[in-house]
Amino acid sequence: MSKLETVGLTKSFSGLVAVKDVSFHMDEGEILGIIGPNGAGKTTFIHLVSGILMPTSGSITFKGRDITYAPAHVRSRIGIARTYQLIHPLENLKVIENVMVGAVFSKDKSLKAARKSAEAICAELELDGLNRDTTQLSILEIKKMEIARALANEPEVLFLDEVMAGLNSDETKQVIATVQRIARERKMAVGVVEHVMGVIRELTERVIVLEAGELIAEGPYETVSKDPRVVEAYLGGAA
Amino acid sequence: MKLKGSYIAVVAAAAIVIAFPAFLGAYPLNVARSVMTYMALAISWDMLLRSGQISFGIAGLFGLGSYASALAVLRGGMNPFASVLFAAAFAALVAFALGFAILRLRAMYFSITTLALMEIFRIVMQNLHDFSGGPEGVVLPKIIFDGYSPALYWLCLGGLFLTIGVSWYFEKSKMHLALTAIRNDETSARSNGVNIFKYLLIAFVATSALQGMMGAIQVQSYGFTTPDTAFDANFLMLPMAMALLGGIHSTIGPMAGAVLLGIASEWLKLKIPYGHLVVYGVIIILVILFMPQGLFGLARKAMRNRRKAGANNE
Numbered sequence A: 001m002s003k004l005e006t007v008g009l010t011k012s013f014s015g016l017v018a019v020k021d022v023s024f025h026m027d028e029g030e031i032l033g034i035i036g037p038n039g040a041g042k043t044t045f046i047h048l049v050s051g052i053l054m055p056t057s058g059s060i061t062f063k064g065r066d067i068t069y070a071p072a073h074v075r076s077r078i079g080i081a082r083t084y085q086l087i088h089p090l091e092n093l094k095v096i097e098n099v100m101v102g103a104v105f106s107k108d109k110s111l112k113a114a115r116k117s118a119e120a121i122c123a124e125l126e127l128d129g130l131n132r133d134t135t136q137l138s139i140l141e142i143k144k145m146e147i148a149r150a151l152a153n154e155p156e157v158l159f160l161d162e163v164m165a166g167l168n169s170d171e172t173k174q175v176i177a178t179v180q181r182i183a184r185e186r187k188m189a190v191g192v193v194e195h196v197m198g199v200i201r202e203l204t205e206r207v208i209v210l211e212a213g214e215l216i217a218e219g220p221y222e223t224v225s226k227d228p229r230v231v232e233a234y235l236g237g238a239a
Numbered sequence B: 001m002k003l004k005g006s007y008i009a010v011v012a013a014a015a016i017v018i019a020f021p022a023f024l025g026a027y028p029l030n031v032a033r034s035v036m037t038y039m040a041l042a043i044s045w046d047m048l049l050r051s052g053q054i055s056f057g058i059a060g061l062f063g064l065g066s067y068a069s070a071l072a073v074l075r076g077g078m079n080p081f082a083s084v085l086f087a088a089a090f091a092a093l094v095a096f097a098l099g100f101a102i103l104r105l106r107a108m109y110f111s112i113t114t115l116a117l118m119e120i121f122r123i124v125m126q127n128l129h130d131f132s133g134g135p136e137g138v139v140l141p142k143i144i145f146d147g148y149s150p151a152l153y154w155l156c157l158g159g160l161f162l163t164i165g166v167s168w169y170f171e172k173s174k175m176h177l178a179l180t181a182i183r184n185d186e187t188s189a190r191s192n193g194v195n196i197f198k199y200l201l202i203a204f205v206a207t208s209a210l211q212g213m214m215g216a217i218q219v220q221s222y223g224f225t226t227p228d229t230a231f232d233a234n235f236l237m238l239p240m241a242m243a244l245l246g247g248i249h250s251t252i253g254p255m256a257g258a259v260l261l262g263i264a265s266e267w268l269k270l271k272i273p274y275g276h277l278v279v280y281g282v283i284i285i286l287v288i289l290f291m292p293q294g295l296f297g298l299a300r301k302a303m304r305n306r307r308k309a310g311a312n313n314e
């Protein structure tokens, strides 16, 4: 069943069309790869769906509800969470508190209950030293903390925007595999933006390809990667 | 164990300050009231600052509370105690209405707007001759408690305790997470469910109510006010300097800063009656430049270093 759907989603920045007429859907429990060359509009697309940016035109529905112009905090409360390509730690909060924010404000949990669920999520991601300041964390730990915070929102749809940029592909795979396992348990849909094709091939069931803001191909990675348009636009350019 | 220790310390400290009138005469009690008023303002300024919003409007809400209370008694025949609550509610209501407009602003735009509002309140009071008494201000028929100084002291202490209590609640509840998240990274806060406007509005309304309440207590204790006294820049500069000196983003920092600077300011007022504001300005600048974490920040850092050194020696 389709959880999240966009129709003709478009965003232009004073002339530059970053996302152009994108219609897509995400189903319950699926792991979707979102790929495309640099500047293709992947991050902008996630900003639109999560409410960080408002679209120029088009519509977004979540579980049948029109959320095209809903504010970001409302979307996170109803079940759409995300991480950022550039890290966004809350540096005056401890690691555990960073993670608790998601549970307290999206799920209206008490501080005590939020702490408990935050601890459980961090344990699954193998993140410890939860009473540290965020300035003491390695880049891998910050990324894990931000994934944990997104998971603490208990979303039904989660977007990971190049969570692992700057890490090696083993670390990347390990972290995304953990998220995938959690996703299965919770029947959560996950959209993964990633430049490392090995990760996309191994972990995703379906892929959409963006190029210059347009959705140019869709399907299992094996099929999409042979699509001539994709080869030309993306793989061709990279090779 | 540790929690119990600090609990006992807090109760003991509260008992001592409650008992002050047993040892102190009218003059020191007066000084204490002034320090407590500034302390409450410093704490309330800091409470909003925890969200990253720097208000220059505290003297405005303090003055507004003073006038609301004085005029409620004078023109409305309200009981003086009730007028203190009325002033707090009035300041809260004004903050609530203004909040919808100004809490969309950030950084310097918010600060300057709050400063302008304070000036507007003052000018309005100065020009509503028939209602507010104009530049000459208002004189109340009598001072609350007939000016009995221990009672005035306890009233002011009550206002301070309430302020500390609300600030403590801000530190220990989810307000702490909300305000800190907003201060650190609004994008991150929003995408984790924080309704930024709601929490800014709560903080702005709550702190404005406290500031209005302290203004009301002040006017009822002195029995008169004028636009220049009620909206005195002292009520802005001194609390800011206190919070910065002691250490911002906490309850204890502004309290420590208020004790230090509050006592120093009584002395400064006598020594340089017209220049003491300059001294607070200089303190604000020096602290921001060289000690942005304040005295408590320094102490915390020193303690952490000591602990680290200890751990390395093991």
Ligand SMILES: Nc1ncnc2c1ncn2[C@@H]1O[C@H](COP(=O)(O)OP(=O)(O)OP(=O)(O)O)[C@@H](O)[C@H]1O
Pocket (backbone or CB within 6 Å): A013, A016, A017, A018, A036, A037, A038, A039, A040, A041, A042, A043, A044, A045, A085
């Ligand atoms: N706020 C903005 N204002 C103007 N242009 C923008 C803005 N944000 C993004 N763009 C432009 O929109 C296009 C799409 O950018 P976006 O960041 O979405 O790409 P991306 O697919 O995430 O790229 P990458 O793989 O490098 O992260 C780019 O040309 C970018 O320069």
Ligand SMILES: [Mg+2]
Pocket (backbone or CB within 6 Å): A042, A043, A044, A085, A161
């Ligand atoms: Mg991107």
